[in-house]
Amino acid sequence: MRTAERLTALARVELLRGLSAAAIEALAADCRWREYDTGAAIIGQDDPDRDVYFVASGRVRVTFIAQNGREIAFRDLGEGASFGELSAIDGRMRSASVVALASTVLASVTREQFWLLLRAHASMTENLLKQLAKLIRDLTERVVDYSTLGVQNRIQAELVRMAREAGVSQNQAILAPIPRHADIASRVSTNREAVARELSQLARQGLIERHHDALVIHDVAQLLEMVDKVRGQ
Secondary structure: OOHHHHHHHHHOOHHHOOOOHHHHHHHHHHOEEEEEOOOOEEEOOOOOOOOEEEEEEOOEEEEEEOOOOOEEEEEEEOOOOEEOHHHHHHOOOOOOEEEEOOOEEEEEEOHHHHHHHHHHOHHHHHHHHHHHHHHHHHHHHHHHHHHHOOHHHHHHHHHHHHHHHHOOEOOEEEEOOOOOHHHHHHHHOOOHHHHHHHHHHHHHOOOEEEEOOEEEEOOHHHHHHHHHHHHOO
C-alpha cells in the first residue's frame, strides 16, 4: 500500500477521526503495516500481543472459542474499524481471536504508542469511550436476547443488527456478501437448520429476499417490531 493510500486509509478509521493531517501522517510512519490472506489468523485468543490494529482494507472476524471447541462469532469489522483496544488498555491477554475474511491490510501500533496517542489527542480518547460504550450496549442487548428470546426472534434480532452495520436506507438494508447460515447460527447460539427455516419463513413473508450474492432486507422496521413485541418494548 503506497503512502498516499495509507494516509487515506487511516483518515477513514473511526477511532482516529478528529486527528489533524499532520498527526495522521506521523501515525502512518509509526505504524507497522501488514497484509493477510483470506483465512489467515491475525491474533489468537489468550495471545500475549497487546497491539491495536486499524483495518486499512479488507474485512476481519472476531470470534471466541468455547471450552467445548465451539466457535462463537462476535462481529465482523471492515475498513475504518479497529480492534485490540481492550488488551492495550488493561494489559491482559486477548479475549478473542481475529481472522481475515478477505485479503486484508492492517496497520498496528504498540500498547505504548496507543497510550501516547490517547494522551496527546483528546478527540481519540473521546472516540474510544464512545466505541466502548457502544460495545457494552451491544453485548448487554445480546445477553438480554439470549435470556428472553426464542431462536426465531434471536435470528430476527441478529438480522436487524447486521442491517444496522451494513447501513439502513429507506427502511431497507443490503447484506453483501450474503451471510452464511453457519455464521448467523454462531452469533445467536443455534444451528444452521434453524437459521435456514427462519430465513425461508421471512422470505415467504416478503421481509427478506436473496438477490444474486446479497441478502436484501425489505423492511427493517417490521423485523425490529417483531423482536420488540417479545422483548416487551
